[in-house]
Amino acid sequence: MEKELVSHCPRCSNDLIATHLICKDCNLELSGNFGLSKFDYLSTDELDFVLTFLKYHGSFKAIQGEKSMSYPAVKKKISEIVKKLGIEETNDGKENVIDTALISFLQKEPNDSPVIAKIKEKLNECDGKTTIKLLQGDTCEIWFEPNGKGLVSPKIPPANQLIWEAFDAAVKVVVNNGGKAAKGNARSGAKLGSNELPLNSVEGYIAHKVHGVQEGETAFGPGFVISAVLDWAGICKNERGFLSINPSFVKELNK
Numbered sequence: 001m002e003k004e005l006v007s008h009c010p011r012c013s014n015d016l017i018a019t020h021l022i023c024k025d026c027n028l029e030l031s032g033n034f035g036l037s038k039f040d041y042l043s044t045d046e047l048d049f050v051l052t053f054l055k056y057h058g059s060f061k062a063i064q065g066e067k068s069m070s071y072p073a074v075k076k077k078i079s080e081i082v083k084k085l086g087i088e089e090t091n092d093g094k095e096n097v098i099d100t101a102l103i104s105f106l107q108k109e110p111n112d113s114p115v116i117a118k119i120k121e122k123l124n125e126c127d128g129k130t131t132i133k134l135l136q137g138d139t140c141e142i143w144f145e146p147n148g149k150g151l152v153s154p155k156i157p158p159a160n161q162l163i164w165e166a167f168d169a170a171v172k173v174v175v176n177n178g179g180k181a182a183k184g185n186a187r188s189g190a191k192l193g194s195n196e197l198p199l200n201s202v203e204g205y206i207a208h209k210v211h212g213v214q215e216g217e218t219a220f221g222p223g224f225v226i227s228a229v230l231d232w233a234g235i236c237k238n239e240r241g242f243l244s245i246n247p248s249f250v251k252e253l254n255k
Contacts, residue, residue, distance in 0.1 A: 042081065046084070102143060103146060115230075119229065130142060135224065135238050135240065142162075153225050161220060162225065169210050170206060180242055182201045182241060183241060184198060185197060189218055192204055206226070
């Protein structure tokens with residue numbers, strides 16, 4: 001009966017090696033010092049995680065779903081396994097997300113709003129992926145969501161936060177506020193309807209209208225990236241605490 005390979009010494013926990021191999025078919029026996037592969041020294045849980053990673057071609061979203069893990073937990077697990085395997089991680093200080101099936105061009109649809117059409121047009125010019133500047137001066141990568149329903153950014157790990165409806169909602173609340181709206185501060189943990197997260201703020205309006213958050217509840221805060229995208233696309237002006245409509249884009253809205 002075959003048993004699971006033991007790769008660590010039960011006494012001192014050091015790595016074990018194989019000294020005796022045998023062929024089950026012809027009974028050939030080999031003796032010597034045979035090192036195991038790096039993967040043999042992974043735990044059963046770690047090896048299962050690697051197989052899941054390969055199964056979904058590195059898709060964080062799919063791994064999160066199967067393993068019931070958060071994005072940070074998946075990222076941490078990968079880093080631990082990479083370190084254990086002795087693979088050098090390349091890290092230039094930026095957050096890394098594996099972006100499979102990158103869309104280099106996304107067709108504009110007849111029912112796209114002027115906001116969506118403009119963002120698609122700008123990102124198509126960049127072959128589907130670019131780096132934009134955030135208000136504080138740091139940068140952020142964005143690219144098309146593989147399903148074509150919005151954008152992806154390492155700065156916003158949770159799914160469905162950068163869908164097209166969120167950008168439309170941001171511009172709508174700005175227009176409804178006379179061309180300039182407070183951004184709101186969902187990232188502080190403020191409750192919807194409070195002074196820090198009013199319903200007519202950019203993040204408050206998106207949370208309520210797009211994600212169904214109700215008054216008195218907290219909401220996720222993707223507004224800093226949404227505002228930066230709208231500024232990069234020439235739709236709005238990203239200001240400290242406020243988002244205002246770009247006068248040149250008003251004509252597009254009125255067509």
